[in-house]
Amino acid sequence: MIRQYELVERVSAYDPNADEALLNRAYVFSLTAHGSQTRASGDPYFSHPVEVAGILTEYRLDTATIVTALLHDTVEDTVATIDEIGEVFGPEIAKLVDGVTKLSKLELRPEANQQAENLRKLVLAMSDDIRVLLVKLADRLHNMRTLHYLANPDKRRRIAAETMEIYAPLAERLGMQRIKQELEDISFVELNPEARDSVLRRLEYLRAGTGNLAEKISAELQQVLSEAGIVAEVSGREKTPFSIWRKMQRDNVTFEQLADIVAFRIVVDSIPDCYQALGVVHGEYPMVPDRFKDYISTPKRNGYRSIHTAVIGPGNSRVEIQIRTRQMHQVAELGVAAHWQYKQQLTPKDGSQYRWLQELLEILEHAHSPEEFLEHTKLEMFHDQVFCFTPRGEVIALPRGATPVDFAYAVHTDVGDTCVGAKVNGRTVPLRTELGNGDQVEILRSKTPAPDPAWENVVATGKARSAIRRAVRNKQRDEYRRLGSAIAEKAFREAGHEFTERALENVLRTLNMSSVEEVYVALGDGTLSSRQLLERVFPGERRWYSRGAFDAINRMLPARLRRSGVPRGDGEAGLPIRGLTPGVAVHYAECCHPLPGDRIVGVMTKGRGVDIHTIDCERLEGAQDDPEAWMDLRWDVDPAEPGEHVGRIVAVVSNEPGSLSNLSSVIARNMGNISNLKITNRSQDFFDMQLDIEVSDLKHLTDIIAALRATPCISSVERVRG
Numbered sequence: 020m021i022r023q024y025e026l027v028e029r030v031s032a033y034d035p036n037a038d039e040a041l042l043n044r045a046y047v048f049s050l051t052a053h054g055s056q057t058r059a060s061g062d063p064y065f066s067h068p069v070e071v072a073g074i075l076t077e078y079r080l081d082t083a084t085i086v087t088a089l090l091h092d093t094v095e096d097t098v099a100t101i102d103e104i105g106e107v108f109g110p111e112i113a114k115l116v117d118g119v120t121k122l123s124k125l126e127l128r129p130e131a132n133q134q135a136e137n138l139r140k141l142v143l144a145m146s147d148d149i150r151v152l153l154v155k156l157a158d159r160l161h162n163m164r165t166l167h168y169l170a171n172p173d174k175r176r177r178i179a180a181e182t183m184e185i186y187a188p189l190a191e192r193l194g195m196q197r198i199k200q201e202l203e204d205i206s207f208v209e210l211n212p213e214a215r216d217s218v219l220r221r222l223e224y225l226r227a228g229t230g231n232l233a234e235k236i237s238a239e240l241q242q243v244l245s246e247a248g249i250v251a252e253v254s255g256r257e258k259t260p261f262s263i264w265r266k267m268q269r270d271n272v273t274f275e276q277l278a279d280i281v282a283f284r285i286v287v288d289s290i291p292d293c294y295q296a297l298g299v300v301h302g303e304y305p306m307v308p309d310r311f312k313d314y315i316s317t318p319k320r321n322g323y324r325s326i327h328t329a330v331i332g333p334g335n336s337r338v339e340i341q342i343r344t345r346q347m348h349q350v351a352e353l354g355v356a357a358h359w360q361y362k363q364q365l366t367p368k369d370g371s372q373y374r375w376l377q378e379l380l381e382i383l384e385h386a387h388s389p390e391e392f393l394e395h396t397k398l399e400m401f402h403d404q405v406f407c408f409t410p411r412g413e414v415i416a417l418p419r420g421a422t423p424v425d426f427a428y429a430v431h432t433d434v435g436d437t438c439v440g441a442k443v444n445g446r447t448v449p450l451r452t453e454l455g456n457g458d459q460v461e462i463l464r465s466k467t468p469a470p471d472p473a474w475e476n477v478v479a480t481g482k483a484r485s486a487i488r489r490a491v492r493n494k495q496r497d498e499y500r501r502l503g504s505a506i507a508e509k510a511f512r513e514a515g516h517e518f519t520e521r522a523l524e525n526v527l528r529t530l531n532m533s534s535v536e537e538v539y540v541a542l543g544d545g546t547l548s549s550r551q552l553l554e555r556v557f558p559g560e561r562r563w564y565s566r567g568a569f570d571a572i573n574r575m576l577p578a579r580l581r582r583s584g585v586p587r588g589d590g591e592a593g594l595p596i597r598g599l600t601p602g603v604a605v606h607y608a609e610c611c612h613p614l615p616g617d618r619i620v621g622v623m624t625k626g627r628g629v630d631i632h633t634i635d636c637e638r639l640e641g642a643q644d645d646p647e648a649w650m651d652l653r654w655d656v657d658p659a660e661p662g663e664h665v666g667r668i669v670a671v672v673s674n675e676p677g678s679l680s681n682l683s684s685v686i687a688r689n690m691g692n693i694s695n696l697k698i699t700n701r702s703q704d705f706f707d708m709q710l711d712i713e714v715s716d717l718k719h720l721t722d723i724i725a726a727l728r729a730t731p732c733i734s735s736v737e738r739v740r741g
């Protein structure tokens with residue numbers, strides 16, 4: 020295990036500005052916090068954060084990153100809290116540790132390729148600061164190095180799969196080739212031991228057959244270059260079993276030659292030297308066609324630069340060669356960390372420790388295709404996206420601001436249409452809740468589709484919005500049709516005729532409509548009045564619809580409603596509104612809040628359907644100029660499903676302690692639910708309040724009003740009418 024002074028020395032060796040006191044404090048804090056915890060290997064747990072910090076010193080990372088590495092498991096695994104870390108180490112470190120902790124809580128189970136890509140994006144999106152990701156990668160690397168100590172083979176395989184699909188590709192994107200290869204090769208041990216063994220056996224065999232050929236080739240290349248006056252370091256490096264195996268898989272080839280297992284590298288001082296060395300090698304040996312790639316003039320998206328070529332080299336064996344400068348070599352080995360290092364050397368104390376991050380982003384911004392750009396690491400890129408999980412662990416990518424309704428529609432249109440509620444991370448939440456990265460979302464569904472038109476205001480995706488509109492339109496049309504068919508039947512009956520659809524079919528042409536359904540919809544949404552329909556079906560029979568008839572009805576009405584078309588009687592002859600969804604074809608008026616039990620009338624508005632008012636609503640007076648728009652309605656409530664309705668009352672409550680809680684407990688005792696409460700006036704002695712109460716019907720509201728009137732602190736209660 021790396022000792023305290025050793026770690027501090029390592030950091031100060033490459034970073035003269037390192038905060039040694041902070042490093043020392045973090046070392047002791049983590050040591051104390053992890054106490055006597057042990058790892059599966061039997062080592063003290065503390066050895067793990069120290070090793071992770073050690074890995075990051077190889078990449079010469081700043082004090083904050085090393086401190087974060089030391090502390091990275093304290094919040095998850097010990098009694099330490101983020102607040103405590105903030106107090107002791109400051110907000111920057113607390114934010115970094117929090118970021119790593121959140122990443123560690125994710126259980127990423129990639130199943131399909133598409134999934135893996137989204138999961139990688141999720142990890143990137145959650146790493147607000149790239150140092151979070153660097154610590155996470157080092158953490159994963161050390162956990163992989165000690166993976167074999169875990170007794171449970173399923174767990175080992177799961178971790179290996181996650182590493183292979185998520186973390187190794189992320190390391191590659193950050194240009195951290197060495198970490199990437201090591202992660203892959205350890206995962207390979209778990210995921211496909213047979214394949215790895217066979218690659219290893221084959222390597223043995225090739226090595227035995229060729230002896231120290233790699234050394235001979237290196238020496239000869241070195242010789243050829245120095246004769247041409249080029250100062251170069253030549254080395255041969257055996258590929259990892261996994262990279263050999265993947266190449267076999269990908270190119271569908273077997274490996275037979277040394278070129279398949281050893282890559283030679285020529286490191287020179289300058290870019291002109293790279294091209295000169297290339298010229299020398301190509302002049303000396305025949306080149307293998309189609310293997311030349313110039314990543315110096317066209318760097319890879321992660322910043323990697325080199326010239327790649329293959330020649331028929333010494334001893335007539337095919338040889339793969341990479342040519343690069345020393346600086347390119349360091350970038351290839353260290354990735355993003357190298358950029359930071361160079362920046363530090365070039366402009367020490369420029370005051371900005373984030374310069375290297377800036378640099379990384381610049382490289383990534385210059386990636387070649389938009390797709391690459393999207394895929395690769397510009398962290399802010401993902402700030403406008405959130406990645407959430409289904410209960411089965413699939414990832415759903417959504418724009419920021421998305422709600423469970425968006426999530427439901429993203430899963431499937433049917434799921435969206437039948438959504439009635441949602442749980443986020445196991446807790447029931449309102450559907451307008453904004454989702455966050457890593458949230459697990461479970462959609463609660465009804466048997467029948469019932470999208471709420473109001474959802475249009477809570478969704479962030481176009482897909483959800485258009486699906487809601489479509490579903491609402493379908494439902495609306497369906498309800499208009501049902502309402503219209505009832506209107507037609509009633510109109511026939513009142514005109515003294517038997518209703519037949521045949522009669523409607525006969526007048527389709529004169530109505531300029533193509534189906535009976537269309538007639539119903541027009542009647543339901545108010546674009547066709549029943550009188551217009553009857554005039555077509557029974558031309559000449561006008562007596563029933565004369566103003567005289569309306570006037571006769573009017574005379575029986577209360578004076579203030581006269582001249583209108585309000586029907587008389589108890590409403591039993593009215594159209595039933597059972598089964599029609601409020602807000603679709605019928606709308607309960609906001610002025611009078613009609614309840615089952617109230618005598619109701621409807622006012623037809625063209626293209627909107629029916630507004631329902633209580634018969635004594637004051638607003639009706641404004642609508643009396645158009646008697647034909649009036650409809651006689653009745654509730655016809657299904658006793659099994661009474662439904663919820665909102666009744667509105669005003670109360671005058673004495674301004675004394677406890678009066679408000681008295682009021683609400685009286686309502687609650689009477690099974691009413693206050694859905695809105697507003698104090699409209701407050702004086703020395705009294706509150707004027709307006710309350711919306713969810714009740715089942717008029718009797719329910721009347722009972723509540725009676726109970727309130729009997730409450731001492733309440734001086735008056737009235738139902739609101741218009």
Ligand code: MN
Pocket residue numbers: 067091092158
């Ligand atoms: Mn860890």
